[in-house]
Amino acid sequence: MSLPDKTTIEAKAHLLPILRAAMRAIENSQHSQGEALLDGLLRQEPDFADALHLKGYIALQRGDLASARTWVERAIAADFHFETYHLTLGHIQLAAGERDAAQRSFGVAIVLNKKSPDGYIGLAHVFMAEGALDAAIGALFTAFNGNEKHPETNYMLGYALLSKGDVKQALGYLGRAYQFVPDNVRYRAGFARALREVRLKRPDPKLVAATLPLLGAPGVEPRDLAPVIESAICLDPQFTALAKLDAMPAESIAAAMKAPQFPDPARNKVFAVWLSHGLVGMPALERRLTALRRGALHLAVHEPQALQGRERLLALLAIRAFQAEYVDSVSATEKDLLTRLGATLADAEPAAAAASFAVYAAYEPLYRRSDAARLATAVWPAAYADLKRIQLDEPLRERQLAATIPTLLPIEDDTSRTVQEMYEESPFPRWHQPILGTPLTVDVRLRAALPLQTIPPYAISKPQVLVAGCGTGLHAILAATSYHEAGVLAIDLSRTSLAYARRKADELGIRNIEFAQADILKLGTIARRFDVIESFGVLHHLRDPAAGLAQLVTLLKPHGYMMLGLYSELGRRDVVLARALIARHGYGDSPDEVRRFRTDLPCLDAALAARLSKSSAFYALSDFRDLVFHRQEHRYTPQQLGTLIDDAGLEFLGFEFTSPKVLPQYRERFPNDPKAVDLGNWAQMERDNPDLFANCYRFWLRRRG
Structure with a gap:
C-alpha cells in the first residue's frame, strides 16, 4: 500500500491523517477498524481514490472478490494513473481465475511505473499459475534489475527457482528475503522449506547461524531444518x-x-x-x-x-x-x-x-x-x-x-476403543515446537493450498472449523492460527492427548479452540455445522473410513471445504513390510515390544531398517508405534480415493504439497489437466515417484455441484 501522489496530497491534505490511521489498522490486520475510518473518509469525499482502493484491498483480504473488484474499479475510474490500483485489480482477477485480464492489469501497472518491480511480480504470479516457470523467472529477473533489495522479488524468484528444482540458487534468494524482513512468515517459511533440501558436506557457519533462529519461529516445520543442523553437528x-x-x-x-x-x-x-x-x-x-x-x-x-x-x-x-x-x-x-x-x-x-x-x-x-x-x-x-x-x-x-476435558460423545465402537487405548498409552505426536500459521480468510487459504484451482468468490467471515482427530493439538493450533477470526472445535478419542493439546494451547495464549472427547463415527449427531473440516491422518484408523467420512459430510456447510489426509498404499510399502515382520515374529505393541522390534530390525531386514531410519517417525516411540504398530489401518490408491470421494458426494479439488516442485512437474507431464485433478494421472505420477505420498495423501474437497 502507498500514500497518494503529490497532487492528491495537496488537494486532500486534511484527510491524510485519517487515511494514514486506516492504513496502519489494515497493516495490523485490524480490518474492521480500518474500514470504519475509510467509510468516514468516503462520506466526506465519495471519489477519494485511495480510500476506494483500500476498501477493495480489505475485501480482497476477506476473500470477497466481487466487492473488491467493485471498489478497485471505482478507484481506477477516479484516478487511472496510480499503478497500485491496477496491481490490486490484477490480483483480484488472478484469484478469480481470469489470468488474461490479470496479465493486462499487471501490464498497465508496468507501463505506469516501469521502475516498480510489483507489476513484474504480478506477471510472474500469472505465469506460475499457468505452469510457465521459465516465463515467470524471466519476469522476476526483470523486476530484480535495480531492485536487488526488494524482499518480495527475492522471495518470488527463490520460490520459482525452487519449483524448478534449482535449490542452490533458490536458497540464496529466499535467504535474502528472510534477511531483509525476518518477521515475515512467508519469507521465513520459504527459506526453511528450501533448507529441507540441504545437507552440509563441509562446515558453513553462516548458513547454520541463519538456520538456528528459525527453531521455534511461527510458520516453520522443525524437521525442515534437520538436514542442515544435524549435518553441521556431525561435521x-x-x-x-x-x-x-x-x-x-x-x-x-x-x-x-x-x-x-x-x-x-x-x-x-x-x-x-x-x-x-x-x-x-x-x-x-x-x-x-x-x-x-x-x-x-x-x-x-x-x-x-x-x-x-x-x-x-x-x-x-x-x-x-x-x-x-x-x-x-x-x-x-x-x-x-x-x-x-x-x-x-x-x-x-x-x-x-x-x-x-x-x-x-x-x-x-x-x-x-x-x-x-x-x-x-x-x-x-x-x-x-x-x-x-x-x-x-x-x-x-x-x-x-485431563479431568476437565468435556465428553462431547461417548466412545462406544469396539475398534475406536482399541485405538483410544493405544493413544492413551502413547499420545501422538509428542511435540515441543508449535507450527503457527498466518491468519488468512478461507478463500485466500484455499488459493494458497490449491494454486491451480479456481475458488469461487464466496466470502466466509469468522469461519467455524472442525479438526476431527486432533491428537495432541499440533494440527488444531495450526488451524486456529491459519484462519482469520476462526472458531475451532478440536475432537479426539484420547483424553490424555487432549490434555496435552489443551496445555500447549494455553501456553501459547490461543483461546479460539474448544477441545472435546468424541468419536467421529457418531459426530454427525451434533447440531453444529462447519465452514472448514480438517481431518489429517485419522479416517484411515477407523473401522469404517467411509462411514466416518459420511459423518463429516453431514457437518459441512453447503459452501464449506474439507481437507483429508489418508495413507497411500504405495507410500506405505515399507510399513507393510515392517508389519509383516512384526506379525511373523510375534511382536506385541507394548512400549517394550516396540523398542525390542526397533532394536532387532537391522538383523531382521537391514535394508528395511535403513529406509525406515530416514523417517523422523523412527526416532520417537509414539511416532514409531503409530508408523508400524497401529492396531487399525486402511490404505488407498488414487483410484480408491476417487471411489471414496464420489460415494460421499464430494468433489476432488486437488492435492496440497509443501514442496513447490510437484505441481510444475505434474503440469509438464499432464498438460491436458490444468487443474491437476485427474486421479488416474496422479496414480501414474505416484508409480513414477513412489515416495511422493510417503506421509499421506493430503487433499481438499467440497460438496459436488
Missing part, C-alpha cells in the same frame, strides 16, 4: 571425536567422560539448541547419545561426584530421551544400574542430587516416580530448570487438565 570435530564411544562398554565411556580433555558436545551451541528441542533424526547422533547415557549412568551409580561440570549435557540427554519417549533400547546391565540409582534417590533432594536425577530422567520420566509431587515442589539448580519443567511441571499439569 564438528568434537562430535566426530566421540564416535569411538559408540562401541565402548559403560565403564570405558565413564572414564572418558571424567577426563578433563573430554570433548563435551553440550559446549557446541548447535548441538545444545537442537537437543533442547528434543529433535534427533540421525542414527549416528542417536548412537552417540545412548553411549553418553550409558557412561553417565555408570558414573551416577559408582562416582556421582564425577558428574559435576556436566550439568548441561545431562539435562540435554534427559530432555531428548523424554521427547523421544525413551525409544532407545536398554540393556539388562543398564536396568540393574537404574534400579540401584532409583533406590539412592528415594529420599534425595534435587538441590544436592540434581545430576543423578537427570541421569535417572534419561531412562525413566520423573513424573511417573511415586515421589513426583515432592520433586515438583522442590528447589532445583538453575541448570536443570528446563528438565524440571518438561518432565514434572508440564506432565503433572496435563493430569489435572
Whole structure:
C-alpha cells in the first residue's frame, strides 16, 4: 500500500491523517477498524481514490472478490494513473481465475511505473499459475534489475527457482528475503522449506547461524531444518571425536567422560539448541547419545561426584530421551544400574542430587516416580530448570487438565476403543515446537493450498472449523492460527492427548479452540455445522473410513471445504513390510515390544531398517508405534480415493504439497489437466515417484455441484 501522489496530497491534505490511521489498522490486520475510518473518509469525499482502493484491498483480504473488484474499479475510474490500483485489480482477477485480464492489469501497472518491480511480480504470479516457470523467472529477473533489495522479488524468484528444482540458487534468494524482513512468515517459511533440501558436506557457519533462529519461529516445520543442523553437528570435530564411544562398554565411556580433555558436545551451541528441542533424526547422533547415557549412568551409580561440570549435557540427554519417549533400547546391565540409582534417590533432594536425577530422567520420566509431587515442589539448580519443567511441571499439569476435558460423545465402537487405548498409552505426536500459521480468510487459504484451482468468490467471515482427530493439538493450533477470526472445535478419542493439546494451547495464549472427547463415527449427531473440516491422518484408523467420512459430510456447510489426509498404499510399502515382520515374529505393541522390534530390525531386514531410519517417525516411540504398530489401518490408491470421494458426494479439488516442485512437474507431464485433478494421472505420477505420498495423501474437497 502507498500514500497518494503529490497532487492528491495537496488537494486532500486534511484527510491524510485519517487515511494514514486506516492504513496502519489494515497493516495490523485490524480490518474492521480500518474500514470504519475509510467509510468516514468516503462520506466526506465519495471519489477519494485511495480510500476506494483500500476498501477493495480489505475485501480482497476477506476473500470477497466481487466487492473488491467493485471498489478497485471505482478507484481506477477516479484516478487511472496510480499503478497500485491496477496491481490490486490484477490480483483480484488472478484469484478469480481470469489470468488474461490479470496479465493486462499487471501490464498497465508496468507501463505506469516501469521502475516498480510489483507489476513484474504480478506477471510472474500469472505465469506460475499457468505452469510457465521459465516465463515467470524471466519476469522476476526483470523486476530484480535495480531492485536487488526488494524482499518480495527475492522471495518470488527463490520460490520459482525452487519449483524448478534449482535449490542452490533458490536458497540464496529466499535467504535474502528472510534477511531483509525476518518477521515475515512467508519469507521465513520459504527459506526453511528450501533448507529441507540441504545437507552440509563441509562446515558453513553462516548458513547454520541463519538456520538456528528459525527453531521455534511461527510458520516453520522443525524437521525442515534437520538436514542442515544435524549435518553441521556431525561435521564438528568434537562430535566426530566421540564416535569411538559408540562401541565402548559403560565403564570405558565413564572414564572418558571424567577426563578433563573430554570433548563435551553440550559446549557446541548447535548441538545444545537442537537437543533442547528434543529433535534427533540421525542414527549416528542417536548412537552417540545412548553411549553418553550409558557412561553417565555408570558414573551416577559408582562416582556421582564425577558428574559435576556436566550439568548441561545431562539435562540435554534427559530432555531428548523424554521427547523421544525413551525409544532407545536398554540393556539388562543398564536396568540393574537404574534400579540401584532409583533406590539412592528415594529420599534425595534435587538441590544436592540434581545430576543423578537427570541421569535417572534419561531412562525413566520423573513424573511417573511415586515421589513426583515432592520433586515438583522442590528447589532445583538453575541448570536443570528446563528438565524440571518438561518432565514434572508440564506432565503433572496435563493430569489435572485431563479431568476437565468435556465428553462431547461417548466412545462406544469396539475398534475406536482399541485405538483410544493405544493413544492413551502413547499420545501422538509428542511435540515441543508449535507450527503457527498466518491468519488468512478461507478463500485466500484455499488459493494458497490449491494454486491451480479456481475458488469461487464466496466470502466466509469468522469461519467455524472442525479438526476431527486432533491428537495432541499440533494440527488444531495450526488451524486456529491459519484462519482469520476462526472458531475451532478440536475432537479426539484420547483424553490424555487432549490434555496435552489443551496445555500447549494455553501456553501459547490461543483461546479460539474448544477441545472435546468424541468419536467421529457418531459426530454427525451434533447440531453444529462447519465452514472448514480438517481431518489429517485419522479416517484411515477407523473401522469404517467411509462411514466416518459420511459423518463429516453431514457437518459441512453447503459452501464449506474439507481437507483429508489418508495413507497411500504405495507410500506405505515399507510399513507393510515392517508389519509383516512384526506379525511373523510375534511382536506385541507394548512400549517394550516396540523398542525390542526397533532394536532387532537391522538383523531382521537391514535394508528395511535403513529406509525406515530416514523417517523422523523412527526416532520417537509414539511416532514409531503409530508408523508400524497401529492396531487399525486402511490404505488407498488414487483410484480408491476417487471411489471414496464420489460415494460421499464430494468433489476432488486437488492435492496440497509443501514442496513447490510437484505441481510444475505434474503440469509438464499432464498438460491436458490444468487443474491437476485427474486421479488416474496422479496414480501414474505416484508409480513414477513412489515416495511422493510417503506421509499421506493430503487433499481438499467440497460438496459436488
